[in-house]
Amino acid sequence: MKIFELGKAKSPWILHYNTGSCNGCDIELLAVLTPRYDVERFGMLNKGNPKQADILLITGPVTKRCRERLLNLYLQVPEPKVVVAVGTCSCGGGVFRHMYNVENGVERVIPVDVYVPGCAARPQQIIDGVVKALQILREKGRALEVPPHLKKIVRGREGGIDRESLLEDLRRR
């Protein structure tokens, strides 16, 4: 049904998580909500609640302490979901690459669908990234999605995730 697909693509509720970025992108993300850029035109709301979100906007290079929290958030978002990495440092580490407490980008922890580079990413770029994410969202189904490197930890056929061993795996990596 086309109308159902339309529903998916027209109402992105976002969840924003800062994994140790410099605030530049986060502030631009907030600026995206304000009158000049106004992404509510696309139905986008900053829900701040992982259970009701569709699009995960991640900024920052993922510090070691944020890692588990990020994965938790990712698992709490019900499918279909899209992950957007905002800013150069979330795409691959940026200036923070190879610092001792940093994981070098979001993709090391969870799969990323859209990369938005820039330091700091401009609001126009962020809107562009979100609109790209909407197209991806339209194609995704409601099947359980698990990060590929964590597939072996998924228990059973219906996909209950063994949370403990999952976090254990993360600590080891």
Add this chain to the structure above:
Amino acid sequence: MKTLLILVFSPVIGGLIEGAFRKVNARMQTRVGPPIVQPFYDLLKLLQKRPILINNYHVLMAYAHFVLMATALATFLLGGDLLLVIFFHGMSLAFLAMGAYSLRSAYSHVGATRELFHILAVEPPLLLIAVNIYMNTGTFLLSDVFETQRLVKIMPFSFLALIASLPGMLRRSPFDVSEAHQEIIGGPEIEYSGPFYAPIYLAKWLEKVLVAAFIGIFFLGSPLIVVAIATSFILVLALDNSTARLSYWDMVKITWVVALPLVGANIFLNAQGVL
């Protein structure tokens, strides 16, 4: 037939009201805002999300909330008892709070407590208004109340009391304490997701229709009925955009201090035969 029409059309009207709310709100903040059918997109999307069940009771309460809200609305529009409508409405909110209490989430608990205060703030003025309507029409049965024309002429203060408790009923600032997006991120509804959030989302639309109908009672038989409803809603939005959120005890205090004396004055004046 009439029942069927009401059941089908009231959610549609509710959705449009919700969309208009968001649009007007955005325009007041100098933004463009979402299209007016945005709530329908949201609902469609919610139904397509993967269901994540926390516990059965929690979900049951969401449906109970929706069903009772729908019952309240249907009772109202089909001309049932006004007291029943108010009790159904209050119970529906109480079910939401009960659902929120069934979890271990802190925000959910805080939200549930606030939701109970919200009932405490909103229901007494409504009940008194119902009593006032009974005084003037001699019946609680809405089908008989519908016969009377322009109640606002004899109960202006009660109408003002209703307007005063509107921000509370519609959960708009300064009295949006039970949702309080920046404090407890939605409060009682925080843990609902996907298809289980849909009934709550839908119930919000129905509540708006119910509120609109409540305003409508005062203007029955007048061509101004739609204008009156729209004006009061825009008034609520304007208030929303010019105040900060107050705390829940402020909400109870202000609603009672403002609304109850107003209704009381109206009852007194009606009893004296002045109005």
Add this chain to the structure above:
Amino acid sequence: MIEASLMDFKDKIRKLYIPEKVHYIGVDAYEGEEGLEVRYWFFSYETRDVVMVRVSVKHGERVPSISDIVKPAFMGEWEIADLFGIEIEGRVENFFLSPDSPRAPLLNKKKSEDQAGREMGEK
């Protein structure tokens, strides 16, 4: 600059620090060739000077906390305790680092952790 030893640095700080006249800036550590030193930075509102109290500490020595004299000092102390591996009274484990971060990352080692990390990344 005030030189002090582990024995008397608290007395010197007590003499120096008057909340209305001296502003506490922070605490820092440095690893020289002789060993560690802990430095307390103050700013005097009257002379507009930055005053440093320097305390030499050997590896593994226990440093008393000055948070009974200078109230906000505890955060800075926990920080250097984590980053330099200095034992400070009342410290909180892993205030700044995660359980799997490298221990005492700011100490000079033959091959520092992030160089090793970079080589790993290049491979």
Add this chain to the structure above:
Amino acid sequence: MKKIKVNQEICTTIPMGSQHVALPEPVKLVFDTENEVVKRVSFDVSYVHRGIEKSLTTMYDFKKAPYVVGRICGICAIAHSIACTVALERSIGIDGEVPDRVRAVRMIGLELDRLQSHFLINGHLAEVCGYENIFMHLWRCREFILDTADMLFGNRVQYDVVCVGGVNRDIDEKTGTRISEALEEIEESIGFMEEVFTRDKTLVKRLEGLGVVSKDKAFEYGLVGPSARASGVKTDCRIEDDWGMYRDFGLEIITMTEGDALARCLVRVLECFESVRMIREALDSTSPGEEIQLRVRDNPKKDAVCRNEAPRGELFYYIRGTGKKIPGRVKIRTPTFANIPILPHVMIGVRYNDVPPLLMSFDPCLSCTGR
């Protein structure tokens, strides 16, 4: 810390963070509350610890340092860059030779940064009070400031205009006049902000008397920046450690005595007027110069410190020069680091719904704190 008996059975523990709508940054605060009244607070600020201090002594040489430290915090980026640069210049021994034009351009950058930061936090404060409209309007006004920065330095945030020994970009005559026009618009919107924070009844009701910090407490806990000035502490690093021309321009230190959340907001508003005046003075006092970058031949060799006034308060840099390209130690003490120890004390006894405004009134920047 004060010891208060907490009955665990009747307490509700409310965690806030590390992901929360009211917080753009990850910080975790855990409140034990009774009837929504906060009884105990614990906090975890290290979600943003990346290890920048270490990287400055191993990975990047001193000429790259101003750009790296800019990434500590995107809101007060240029304050970090300037503090680092000034400390490096002092360490090399060329701080006396920096031309006036360079100082002026740096001052303009810093003050623009301060303007946008104050707009940002006051708007965000209004939002966490549930006042979305003010948030939208203040952020709309903030866009003018960002436009000005874009016009001057080529980026909205993170304009890496400062380098060791000078600046990367000069302001030509034409842009100068356009800025003067933009400043008038900005001043108008500051007037709007002042009106909001003095006249609006519900906002004032929420913020008045919230989280009062007395002057003694402010001294005792070593508060910095607008939070200290709102309690009556007359301190401003721009005067105390003047790397620019603030003393010549007669910068006024704005203080208030109330020490509550509203006073902290108003200090920021009034500082905005002062910032606009400083930008005007800096534009008028110097004209575009030929030389905007000194040639830097030496490596940092001395120990040097710099105290710079970031939008949030005193920013302290210490650089230990070793004569090599890479400094021996870079110590960064950020303003929020000094303002956090008092938070648990002012938060006890406050209702939970007042916690986000109270937290925001101190203008916390966790990216700075964690580094």
